[in-house]
Structure formats: structure tokens, C-alpha cells
Amino acid sequence: MTFGLLLRRDLGNLLPGRRGGGTLLAVLFFLAVAILYPFAIGPSPSLLVRTGGGILWVAALLSSILPLERLVADDLKAGVFDQLHLRGISEELAMAARLAAHWLSFGPLLLAASLPAAALIGLESGTLLTLLLGLLAGTPGLAAIGLAVAALTASLRGGAALAGLLVIPLAIPILIFGAGALARPDTSAVWLAAAISLALCAVAPFAAGAAIRAARDG
Amino acid sequence: MHSFANPRRFLSLARWITPLALTLGMLLTGAALFWGVTQVPPDRLMGETVRILFIHVPAAWLGMGGWAAIAAASLAFLVWRHPLAALAARAAALPGAVFTAICLVTGSIWGRPTWGTWWVWDGRLTSMLILLFLYLAYIALSDASAREGISPRIPAIFGLLGAVNIPIINRSVVWWNSLHQPPSITVGKSAIDAAYLTPLLAAVAGFSLIFSGVVLARMRALLAEAQAEARLRRMAGEVV
Numbered sequence: 001m002t003f004g005l006l007l008r009r010d011l012g013n014l015l016p017g018r019r020g021g022g023t024l025l026a027v028l029f030f031l032a033v034a035i036l037y038p039f040a041i042g043p044s045p046s047l048l049v050r051t052g053g054g055i056l057w058v059a060a061l062l063s064s065i066l067p068l069e070r071l072v073a074d075d076l077k078a079g080v081f082d083q084l085h086l087r088g089i090s091e092e093l094a095m096a097a098r099l100a101a102h103w104l105s106f107g108p109l110l111l112a113a114s115l116p117a118a119a120l121i122g123l124e125s126g127t128l129l130t131l132l133l134g135l136l137a138g139t140p141g142l143a144a145i146g147l148a149v150a151a152l153t154a155s156l157r158g159g160a161a162l163a164g165l166l167v168i169p170l171a172i173p174i175l176i177f178g179a180g181a182l183a184r185p186d187t188s189a190v191w192l193a194a195a196i197s198l199a200l201c202a203v204a205p206f207a208a209g210a211a212i213r214a215a216r217d218g
Numbered sequence: 219m220h221s222f223a224n225p226r227r228f229l230s231l232a233r234w235i236t237p238l239a240l241t242l243g244m245l246l247t248g249a250a251l252f253w254g255v256t257q258v259p260p261d262r263l264m265g266e267t268v269r270i271l272f273i274h275v276p277a278a279w280l281g282m283g284g285w286a287a288i289a290a291a292s293l294a295f296l297v298w299r300h301p302l303a304a305l306a307a308r309a310a311a312l313p314g315a316v317f318t319a320i321c322l323v324t325g326s327i328w329g330r331p332t333w334g335t336w337w338v339w340d341g342r343l344t345s346m347l348i349l350l351f352l353y354l355a356y357i358a359l360s361d362a363s364a365r366e367g368i369s370p371r372i373p374a375i376f377g378l379l380g381a382v383n384i385p386i387i388n389r390s391v392v393w394w395n396s397l398h399q400p401p402s403i404t405v406g407k408s409a410i411d412a413a414y415l416t417p418l419l420a421a422v423a424g425f426s427l428i429f430s431g432v433v434l435a436r437m438r439a440l441l442a443e444a445q446a447e448a449r450l451r452r453m454a455g456e457v458v
């Protein structure tokens with residue numbers, strides 16, 4: 001019940017629309033990479049097809065850093081979590097709802113954007129399917145790392161710049177398995193990416209909740 | 219453990235352990251390296267370059283051990299609120315990063331004549347490089363939170379998050395590498411000869427002593443800094 005209310009509120013803030021826009025910006029950034037990449041390496045279809053899936057994965061990873069700046073910091077400054085705490089709602093529950101909202105506002109949009117991006121790069125339908133499956137498996141993990149890092153850096157002044165530095169090394173396993181699936185005939189790498197994602201989703205609300213509480217206690 | 223929560227008690231011990239560890243460590247490391255460079259015969263396969271390994275292997279172990287120390291200290295700080303544990307984690311980050319960098323640089327120098335290239339995207343090399351990035355991220359986070367007066371629990375949480383991720387990163391990088399190419403060189407099952415093992419273990423012990431000496435010295439410096447700041451604040455009459 002509380003979770004649903006929190007999720008609705010967070011979705012209203014995070015989805016592109018009246019108040020949000022951060023995730024839309026990230027998806028546009030993702031598309032921009034797909035547009036820039038052929039300019040950088042040349043329009044040769046064979047080269048694009050061979051390297052395109054990997055570059056889309058890198059673009060997805062980097063674009064997942066963009067919405068982190070406002071994911072937690074604004075509400076922390078406004079005292080939203082203090083209010084929730086006073087009402088007996090734990091930080092972990094708030095962060096679990098925030099994680100779900102973050103992925104919902106970002107993951108499906110990114111999956112949709114990878115269709116035109118794949119068309120620009122000229123991926124075949126089989127590769128595209130693996131890319132979509134990999135992104136579906138990997139983006140919850142990226143969202144989980146992003147949430148934990150956003151909560152850790154929320155109270156710092158230069159937090160947004162630091163967030164990128166913290167996310168990248170932690171996100172490497174997801175990139176390896178998600179992009180690695182493109183080079184394999186079977187789907188085992190997708191399952192491994194999904195496994196890492198689920199483990200990270202289980203850990204992230206606790207890490208983020210602890211960070212929110214640490215920021216309050218000073 | 220909490221008997222050392224009092225900084226004064228810790229300092230009275232650290233005051234004489236720090237120079238002892240540093241001196242002993244330098245003597246032991248110097249002797250081991252001297253032995254390794256001048257007395258050990260060149261290896262049949264690697265030739266003279268085998269001598270680099272007397273620095274490379276201890277640096278690799280301490281680079282990984284450094285994060286284990288950060289994780290253990292972070293856990294102690296988060297669970298028991300032990301005030302010195304936060305300092306220990308912060309103090310261990312820089313030497314850990316330096317040893318990781320030494321491991322990468324010496325490995326690169328060793329790889330040039332042995333593998334014929336400065337860098338290969340080998341699983342172990344790559345995971346050390348990622349470890350270095352994690353160290354840099356941790357140092358940036360702990361420095362920023364100390365500078366802005368934010369709870370030291372923030373870097374401690376990241377230290378634990380990193381410790382959870384390091385095995386995953388290590389395994390995934392090894393898996394990724396095996397996808398592309400077999401290992402360029404395998405040390406194999408052949409046990410290291412005692413002529414190499416003795417100076418190697420001595421170097422490991424020596425470098426470990428230097429590591430702990432540096433951590434203690436940095437903890438003392440951080441404590442002194444905090445004390446000086448507190449004294450200045452008292453003198454300015456703003457008792458906080």
C-alpha cells in the first residue's frame with residue numbers, strides 16, 4: 001500500500017512530463033551516440049554491424065548516469081525522507097519504491113529507443129533481439145547501482161560529477177555479460193546479466209537507505 | 219576492541235609501532251629485493267625479468283588486501299560505530315591504490331619483454347585496473363565527505379558495496395576474457411622453486427609491514443589534524 005503510493009509519487013516526479021525530464025534527456029543522449037558513432041568510424045555497414053551492439057551498450061551505461069543527479073538529492077534537500085521517517089516509513093522501503101520508479105521511468109524508454117538506434121546502426125533482427133533481451137536483463141542492475149550511488153553522493157556538493165566515477169567500475173560486470181551476449185549463440189550471458197541485476201536490486205535499497213540515514217545523522 | 223576506541227590509547231601504541239613497522243619493513247624489503255636482484259639465478263623461461271616479480275607479487279597482494287582492509291574497517295565502523303575504524307579505512311585507501319598502481323606498472327614492464335606487449339586485456343590485469351578505479355572512486359568519495367563534514371558512514375557503505383562487487387567483477391572479467399582469447403601465458407602448476415619463494419615471501423612480509431606502517435602514520439596524521447582543528451575552534455571561542 002505504502003509502496004504503491006511512494007511508487008506513484010516517484011513515477012510522477014521521474015517520468016518525462018511536467019516536473020521531470022531527466023530520463024528523457026538520458027534517452028536522447030543514448031540516441032545521440034547512435035547518431036554520432038557512424039560519423040566517427042564511417043558508414044561501412046559491416047563495421048557498424050560488428051561493433052554497433054557493443055557501442056549501444058556503452059551508450060546505455062553512460063546514459064544511465066545522467067538522471068542520477070536529481071534522483072535522490074532534490075528530495076533529500078527538501079526533507080522528504082525526514083517526513084517519511086517521521087511517519088514510520090523506513091528509508092529502505094522508500095528506496096525500493098524509488099528503484100522501481102527509476103527503472104520504470106528509464107528502462108522501457110531506453111528499450112524503445114534502442115529500436116531506432118539499432119536501425120541507424122543497421123543491426124540484424126537476431127542481434128537486435130539479443131540486445132533488447134540483454135538491456136531488459138541489465139538495466140535493472142544499472143538502475144540499482146545508480147540509485148545506491150545517487151544516495152551516497154546526494155549530500156555532497158560535487159555529487160553529480162562523482163557519481164559517474166563511482167558507477168562505472170561497479171557497472172562493468174553488467175556491461176560484460178549484457179554486451180557479451182551479442183557474441184554468443186546462446187542466451188547464457190543474458191541470464192548471468194539478469195542474475196547480477198537481481199542481486200544488485202536486492203542490495204541497492206539497503207545501501208541507499210543506509211546512505212540516506214547517514215546523511216541525516218551527519 | 220573498544221579499548222582502542224580512545225584515540226589517546228591508540229596513539230600511545232601507534233607512536234612506537236609506526237616507526238618500528240616502517241623500519242623493519244624497509245630493512246626486510248631491502249634485504250629481500252637485494253637478494254632477489256643479485257643472488258637469485260635468472261629464470262629459465264623469463265630470464266632476468268623474473269626479478270620484477272619480487273615487487274610485482276607483493277604489490278598485487280597488498281592492492282587486493284588493501285580493499286579487504288577497507289571492507290573490514292568499514293564493517294567494523296558501520297556495525298560497532300568504532301570511531302578509529304573509519305579513520306583506518308580512509309588511511310588504507312591511498313597505500314592500497316599506490317600498491318595497485320605499482321602492480322600494474324611493474325606488470326606492464328614485466329609483460330613487455332615476456333609477452334611482447336605493454337598491455338593485454340587479460341582477466342587478471344583488467345580486474346586490477348578496475349580495482350584501481352574503485353580505489354580512486356573511494357578516495358574521491360571519502361575526501362569529499364570529510365571536506366564537507368558529511369558522515370563517514372557514506373564512504374564506509376561504498377567500501378562494502380565495492381567489496382561485494384569485487385568478486386563479481388573479477389569472475390566476470392575472467393569469463394569475458396576467456397570468450398575472446400586463451401591466456402597468453404600460464405604460470406602453470408609448476409611450484410615456485412625455493413630459491414625464489416624465500417625472497418618472495420620476505421618481500422611480501424616487508425611490504426606488508428611498510429603498508430601497515432603507512433596506514434598507522436596516516437591515521438595519526440588524520441587524528442592530529444582533527445585535534446588541531448578542534449583546538450583552533452576552541453581558541454576561536456566557538457564551542458561546537
